[in-house]
């Protein structure tokens with residue numbers, strides 16, 4: 001899988017017949033869908049795009065040019081992480097990722113909804129630092145506290161139960177990125193081990209879930225991307241090893 005992000009003028013790679021996900025390597029919403037595709041064991045191609053210089057063809061798959069978008073059949077696509085993930089879980093019912101109890105499914109959706117405020121606080125802290133204010137820090141911690149309380153009351157390893165499910169894969173990409181905030185000079189956003197013991201145990205368990213592990217990026221990597229984006233020049237291709245050219249040491253002249 002290439003980590004290069006295609007941009008304006010780049011051609012659309014040929015369709016292979018597999019599901020194809022249009023994403024951006026550092027996008028938490030796209031990560032939600034990658035995790036679900038991984039958890040379902042589905043075969044898929046991943047196409048990363050530069051969101052500042054979007055390739056023209058992205059609009060054939062996603063009307064606003066946002067990611068994720070899933071091409072489920074050649075030339076036919078759906079967009080939005082939640083829409084795609086519910087579709088995938090219903091279309092491929094083996095290994096269901098949602099609770100069988102309708103009430104629990106509703107509770108999972110409400111939890112995701114409630115967590116959105118913490119996500120917004122994170123976005124502002126990461127990418128719009130001057131707007132940081134105490135209310136935002138408070139909102140962020142309220143979100144973490146809410147999540148911890150839910151983990152404690154459910155008493156299971158994951159929110160979904162003994163194994164991770166859709167609710168976990170939906171929230172996880174943000175938790176993965178939250179750990180980068182103290183590294184970019186935002187200590188107020190640290191997830192303190194004493195205060196958040198249950199949450200920290202959960203975070204560590206999520207890092208070991210195979211669907212997560214294979215796409216996981218360390219806090220340091222997220223921090224680097226955040227800094228580049230906050231400066232107005234997101235380094236989309238920072239993980240693209242094909243861009244590192246084959247510099248061989250020159251032979252010394254005799």
Ligand SMILES: N[C@@H](CCC(=O)N[C@@H](CS)C(=O)NCC(=O)O)C(=O)O
Nearest residue numbers: 027028029051066067068080081082
């Ligand atoms: N609600 C959407 C949000 C997707 C979203 O905001 N994606 C961002 C990247 S993380 C994007 O495509 N931004 C480009 C743009 O808005 O033009 C979802 O859940 O998929």
